[in-house]
Amino acid sequence: MQWRPITLLLLITSIFLTAGCNGAFETDDVAYILSVGIDAAPNNQFTITYRLAVPVSLAGLDPSQSQAKKSSTLVTLTAPSLSEGRNLLKSIISREPKISQTKIIVVSEDIARNGLDALLGSLTRYREYRGTIFLAVVRGSVREVFEKNAPDIDSLTSRWVETIFQSSNESSYYLPADVHQFYKRLKNESGAPYTALMGLNPLVGENLTNSEPDKDKGKELLATQMPRQSGNRLEILGTAVFKGDKLVGFLTNKETRAMSILLGNFNRGFMTIEDPLEPTKAVNINIHLDTKPKINVDISRDIPIITISISLDGELIGIPTGINYEAPAFKTVLENQVSNTIAEQITSMLSSTQQLGTDVVNFGYYIRPQFTTLQELENYHWDSKYPQTIFKLEVHTKLRQSGLMRKTMPIRKD
Amino acid sequence: MKYQVGKMGASEGIGLTVIMSIATIFLSSPAFIAERVGTLAWVVPLVSGTMSIIAIFLLSHLFKRFSGDLLTITEQLLGNTVGKIISIYYMFIFLSSAFFSVREFSENTLLIALPDLSLNVAFICYALSAAAIVYAGIETIGRVVYLYLPFIMGSILILLLAPYPFLEFNYLFPWQGYGLNTLAENSIGLAGTQAGVIILMVFAQSFQTAQTIRTAAIFAIGGMSILHSLIFVVIVMLFGSKVVAEMSLPLLEIARMIHLSRFFQRVEAIYIMVWVSVGILNTAANLFTGLFLLSRLAGLPTIRPLIPAITFIMIELSFLTPDITAFVAVISKIYLSNFFGMLIFPIILFIAEIIKDRRKKSCNGVQ
Numbered sequence: 001m002q003w004r005p006i007t008l009l010l011l012i013t014s015i016f017l018t019a020g021c022n023g024a025f026e027t028d029d030v031a032y033i034l035s036v037g038i039d040a041a042p043n044n045q046f047t048i049t050y051r052l053a054v055p056v057s058l059a060g061l062d063p064s065q066s067q068a069k070k071s072s073t074l075v076t077l078t079a080p081s082l083s084e085g086r087n088l089l090k091s092i093i094s095r096e097p098k099i100s101q102t103k104i105i106v107v108s109e110d111i112a113r114n115g116l117d118a119l120l121g122s123l124t125r126y127r128e129y130r131g132t133i134f135l136a137v138v139r140g141s142v143r144e145v146f147e148k149n150a151p152d153i154d155s156l157t158s159r160w161v162e163t164i165f166q167s168s169n170e171s172s173y174y175l176p177a178d179v180h181q182f183y184k185r186l187k188n189e190s191g192a193p194y195t196a197l198m199g200l201n202p203l204v205g206e207n208l209t210n211s212e213p214d215k216d217k218g219k220e221l222l223a224t225q226m227p228r229q230s231g232n233r234l235e236i237l238g239t240a241v242f243k244g245d246k247l248v249g250f251l252t253n254k255e256t257r258a259m260s261i262l263l264g265n266f267n268r269g270f271m272t273i274e275d276p277l278e279p280t281k282a283v284n285i286n287i288h289l290d291t292k293p294k295i296n297v298d299i300s301r302d303i304p305i306i307t308i309s310i311s312l313d314g315e316l317i318g319i320p321t322g323i324n325y326e327a328p329a330f331k332t333v334l335e336n337q338v339s340n341t342i343a344e345q346i347t348s349m350l351s352s353t354q355q356l357g358t359d360v361v362n363f364g365y366y367i368r369p370q371f372t373t374l375q376e377l378e379n380y381h382w383d384s385k386y387p388q389t390i391f392k393l394e395v396h397t398k399l400r401q402s403g404l405m406r407k408t409m410p411i412r413k414d
Numbered sequence: 415m416k417y418q419v420g421k422m423g424a425s426e427g428i429g430l431t432v433i434m435s436i437a438t439i440f441l442s443s444p445a446f447i448a449e450r451v452g453t454l455a456w457v458v459p460l461v462s463g464t465m466s467i468i469a470i471f472l473l474s475h476l477f478k479r480f481s482g483d484l485l486t487i488t489e490q491l492l493g494n495t496v497g498k499i500i501s502i503y504y505m506f507i508f509l510s511s512a513f514f515s516v517r518e519f520s521e522n523t524l525l526i527a528l529p530d531l532s533l534n535v536a537f538i539c540y541a542l543s544a545a546a547i548v549y550a551g552i553e554t555i556g557r558v559v560y561l562y563l564p565f566i567m568g569s570i571l572i573l574l575l576a577p578y579p580f581l582e583f584n585y586l587f588p589w590q591g592y593g594l595n596t597l598a599e600n601s602i603g604l605a606g607t608q609a610g611v612i613i614l615m616v617f618a619q620s621f622q623t624a625q626t627i628r629t630a631a632i633f634a635i636g637g638m639s640i641l642h643s644l645i646f647v648v649i650v651m652l653f654g655s656k657v658v659a660e661m662s663l664p665l666l667e668i669a670r671m672i673h674l675s676r677f678f679q680r681v682e683a684i685y686i687m688v689w690v691s692v693g694i695l696n697t698a699a700n701l702f703t704g705l706f707l708l709s710r711l712a713g714l715p716t717i718r719p720l721i722p723a724i725t726f727i728m729i730e731l732s733f734l735t736p737d738i739t740a741f742v743a744v745i746s747k748i749y750l751s752n753f754f755g756m757l758i759f760p761i762i763l764f765i766a767e768i769i770k771d772r773r774k775k776s777c778n779g780v781q
Contacts, residue, residue, distance in 0.1 A: 010546060124660075127526055132673045162676060180580070180653075180671060188585070188654035368587035374452045374655070377588050 027055065031095035033102050034072055034157045037142035038119065040110040041078045048085040049076040049143045051157055052093065053101070072157045076143050082122055099128040103161040105179070106136045106145065106198065112240060112247035120186070120245065123179050131180030134165050137240035137247060139199040139224050148200050149234040164236065165196070169267035172260035173221075173253035174236045186245060189377050190364025192353075197238040197250055199223030203230060220252040241358045249356045255349035261310060262346065262361045264292040275321050276337040283325065284318035285338060290398065297366045304385050306363055307392045310346075314338060315401040322410050326402045339395040350391055359386045422620050426556030427630025430617075430699060433559045434610025435638045436566065437696040439645055440689050441518050442662055442742050443607055443749075448650065449659035450600045452591030456646035461601035463639025466608045469760040470631040473615045474624045476767050483619045484612075485710050491766040500759055501707055504616065507609050507755050509704035509724070512697050514745045516540045517732040519693030521741070526666055527686050537732050544697035545725040549718070552617060552702050559695055569688045570641065573665065574648045576672040576681070581651040591655070606752035610696075611635055613703050615760075662738075701728070 037049035051072050075092055079085035089097050105123070107116065123129045138145050154160035165176035177195040185191040201224055223237040239251040239259065251259060260266040268288040275281040290311040298305040314335075319325055325334045353360055364382040371377040438444075448455045473484075480487045484504065489497030520536035528536070547555060591597065611634070614627050621627050649664045652671060661667050666689075669682040705717040705724060714720075735741040 006546065006549075010543075127529075130670045131667075132671065132679070184654050184657055187656040187660070189656075365582065365584050368584045369589070371588040373588050373590045373593050375592065 025096065025098075029095055030098045031093050033097055033099050035104045035106065035146070035161065036082070036099075036102060037106045037108075037138075037146045038082075038111055039108045039142045040114070045078050045080050046082075046085065046111070047076060047078050047143060048082065049074060049146045050085075050089055050097070051146060052097070053158070071155055074146055076146075082119065083126075099126075100130075101158065102129070102133055103158050104134040104136060104165075106138055106142050108138055108140070108142045109240075109247065112137045112195075112242070115245045116182075116242075117245045120179075120183060124183055129179065131178060131183070133179045134161060135177050135179060135182055135195040136198050136236070137195050139197065139222070145198060145200055145234055149232065151232050151234075168196075168236075169260070169265060171253075171269050172257045172266050173238070173269075174223075174256060175239060175260055175263075175265075182242075185362070186242075189374070190359065190368065190382055191362035192358035192360045192383075193242040193245070194251075194358075194360045195240045195242075196236050197223045197240045198234060198236050199225075200233045201226055201228060201231075201235050203228065203233060220254050222250055222252055239360070241353065241356055241360050243356065243358045248358060249352070251349060251352060251360075254345050255352060258342070258346040258349040259361055261289060261312075261342070262293055262295070262308065262349075264289065270317065271338065271341070273337055273341050275319075275323070276333050277323055277330070278321045281321045283316070283320075283334060283337075285314045285334075285399070286317050287312050287314045287338065287342075287397070289313070295363065295366050297363055297370075299367055299370060299380070299385075304367075304389045305392065306366075306389055308346075308394065310342070310393075310395045312338065312342065312395065312397040314397055314399045316399060316403050316405075319408050322408050324408050325399075326405075326407045331399055335397045335399050338397040338399070342397070343393055343395045346393060346395070347391070354387045354389065357383065357387050359383065363389070421622050422553055422556060422617065422626075423622055424626050424629040424633070425560045426553055427614055427621060427626060428634040429556035429559030429561075429563065430552070430613050431611050431630055431634030432563060432566075432638060433555070433692065433695050433699050434613050435608050435635065436641075437515060437692055438607050439570075439642055440663070440665055440692060441522070442664075442746075444642075444645060444649060444664045445659055445661045446746055447600065447604060448646070448655050448664075450592070451597055452655045453586050453588060453650055454591030454594075454597050455650060455655065455658075456586070456643045457597060458601050458604055459639045459642030459646065461597070462605035462608055463635050463642070465602070465605050465757055466611055466639075467631050467635050469757055470611065470614055470635070471628060472760045472764040473612075474618070474627045474631070476763060477615075477618045477627070478624045479767065481619075483617070483710070484615050485707070488763065491763055491770060498711060501711055503759075504612060504755055505704050505707035505711065507612075507752050508616075508700045508707065509728075510748060511610060512544070512700035512704060513728050513731045514741075514748075515693060515697040515700060516544070516728055517735075517741055518738075518745070519690070519697070520732070521738045522663060523686075523690065523693075525738075526663065526682070537729050540694060540697060541725050541729045541732070543694045544701055545721055547694065547698035548702045548705070548721055552699070552706070553620070555695060555699050555702065559699075562691065562695075566688055566692065567641070569684045570645075570665075572681070573668050573672070573685060574644055576674060576678075577648065577652050577668055579674070580671060581648065583651060585651050585654045586647065602757070603750050603753055605756045606754075607749045608635070609749075609752035609756040610700065612755060612760075613699065616703055616706065701725070 032053040033050050034053050035051040039047040041047045051074055054071055054073055075089060077085060077088050079088055086097055151160045154163060168174055168176050174196045182193040182195065185193045221237050223235050226235055226237060237253050239256045240247055241249050241251060257266065257269055266289050268286060271285045271287055272282045273285065275283050290313040294309040296307045316325060324330055359382070363386070367382060368377060371380065447458050451458055476487055480490055485497060485501045488500050492500070516537055520533060520540050523536055524531055524533060611631070614630055618627060645665065649658050649668060652668060658664055666682060666685060669685040672681050673679040701724065705720050708720060709717045735744055
């Protein structure tokens with residue numbers, strides 16, 4: 001049978017071809033770039049900071065002994081592009097640099113304000129980059145952020161990046177944004193791109209206050225502004241909003257949470273709000289979205305009208321005043337207080353984005369079914385309509401749970 | 415080895431039809447369609463699939479009345495010269511598809527999986543693997559694809575379901591995309607990309623009955639049209655039509671986007687495995703069919719002596735265009751011209767059969 005030797009030959013050949021012998025790399029031959037930071041440099045160049053994994057430092061160590069500093073190393077260089085930067089990097093390290101495991105690309109505010117167009121081209125075209133890479137903007141120097149970032153709990157930079165962004169919905173004070181989401185909003189007809197906002201905290205917050213005479217007692221903060229004295233200097237707080245590929249402004253942590261509510265991805269968050277019956281005190285509540293927000297955009301008139309209906313669900317966490325907010329009569333008062341506070345924050349966020357002319361909530365997404373063809377949608381020029389849009393907002397809160405206490409008994413008075 | 419193979423059933427027919435129509439979804443074709451039609455791209459495969467099924471039904475009707483293969487019936491209906499010209503045209507469709515498959519799959523294998531591999535080596539690997547499979551015969555190719563089908567479909571369905579968290583329904587609107595006129599024009603034109611399904615008629619004699627062919631056509635073309643359509647629904651909801659239009663390999667981009675958790679991500683390995691096997695089997699099926707038509711035209715009793723020669727010509731032709739962008743531009747024009755083979759010629763043959771039938775009846779009436 002002539003087929004037998006041919007089949008045998010093909011099978012033997014396939015052993016070598018399918019085992020990945022061609023083009024394969026041993027881990028020891030590769031330097032994995034975990035994160036890339038980009039600062040502006042003179043003459044239209046970039047100062048690029050690479051964080052490279054040092055896997056050997058983790059080998060054989062007890063996890064508690066390993067430290068972030070040991071598991072990675074930094075290289076900073078100046079180059080006219082990311083591609084040239086990678087070429088230069090190869091002259092510094094013995095291994096082949098690989099971007100395929102990069103978790104995050106961080107750009108400085110200066111670069112973002114000038115536009116990310118030059119960077120995005122290679123991020124979407126070159127096979128080693130992928131849409132799931134996170135994007136962030138730094139207030140200040142990215143190189144300094146990379147140098148000073150020292151997470152205490154996570155020993156691996158890659159794990160730290162993944163965890164901090166994937167768990168962002170625990171507070172929604174910052175939102176994850178990746179290359180895919182950024183690029184999709186940049187190219188399609190609706191929505192403005194945004195990224196998370198990072199910064200180095202000066203750690204001089206000893207005498208600073210973190211409360212405001214407002215219904216929401218927590219202060220409106222941006223990255224670098226959190227009043228604190230210790231911990232990892234890097235903080236992620238707020239959102240960098242873009243118009244086209246250019247950074248045009250920031251949203252605070254509270255505005256970011258409001259944006260998250262409108263995007264429908266708000267998981268939960270604690271609120272410290274003014275006690276409606278004793279304004280000098282506060283009430284603590286854990287809120288989450290009951291259902292996705294109902295958003296309707298009416299474009300039948302010259303000025304679009306957007307009607308938003310939000311339904312929140314809440315749980316009482318703490319009532320320092322001891323007022324019996326578990327009772328139906330008091331509960332309604334507190335529910336209204338929560339609704340009003342959230343409504344004010346959403347209105348503030350919408351007002352900020354209208355002033356900046358960026359539809360980061362992607363209201364334009366809701367108008368798409370109202371057009372028959374893409375030409376009609378393009379000719380409507382949603383971006384130019386958004387700043388004049390009128391909003392009608394309704395927030396309903398239901399405090400369904402009172403935690404592990406069914407009522408509050410007054411403190412004994414001597 | 416004789417090319418007059420044994421009796422094939424619906425399973426082999428489904429296998430052959432699927433391998434002919436599935437290859438395009440792994441390549442740039444979805445991006446071209448999204449660029450032309452926009453958000454309504456998902457309707458194009460349904461329209462062109464329906465037209466392809468109608469064309470196969472028209473041709474299968476002829477096979478109930480005439481015996482023989484496509485060449486024989488064309489000669490009986492349109493005369494020897496026209497019959498041979500049409501057969502040469504179909505031979506060109508299949509052989510050119512084989513050349514294009516080798517080039518496009520090789521280029522994209524380098525692009526996504528083996529960047530350090532020489533392009534020449536990739537051409538040779540694809541072409542020689544396909545040639546080796548051609549020796550096994552068309553029936554074997556059909557059976558192999560049929561057995562492999564659950565794995566292909568399963569992998570693609572995983573790719574389509576896994577990005578669920580990122581899908582945004584309203585990106586399918588405005589529902590008319592760039593307009594219904596554009597849809598109609600492109601659906602008819604793009605039926606040419608499915609011209610490979612004519613393979614059912616080329617080997618019609620080898621199938622059990624005309625009903626076998628119809629069954630294979632309905633299940634394979636219908637199933638593939640629905641799959642194509644689902645792919646468009648997912649890619650447009652995932653990326654938006656503007657971003658899809660930019661892409662070289664939209665299905666790969668879906669695979670690259672899958673990130674369900676730390677432990678379920680970077681699943682393009684599944685895609686690449688299916689990709690390579692589909693590429694080789696598609697090349698083999700096209701090559702066999704082209705060689706079969708060539709042998710029939712030349713009156714040769716077997717295709718075996720032609721396999722090495724045509725394989726080497728295929729490798730040489732694969733080098734013709736200097737870059738992949740120019741190459742994709744060329745093949746998109748040729749695919750569009752295949753529309754004649756997919757829709758026009760079957761209609762011409764059907765009309766010729768009706769005219770011939772009427773003449774026969776009128777002649778009988780005179781007698």
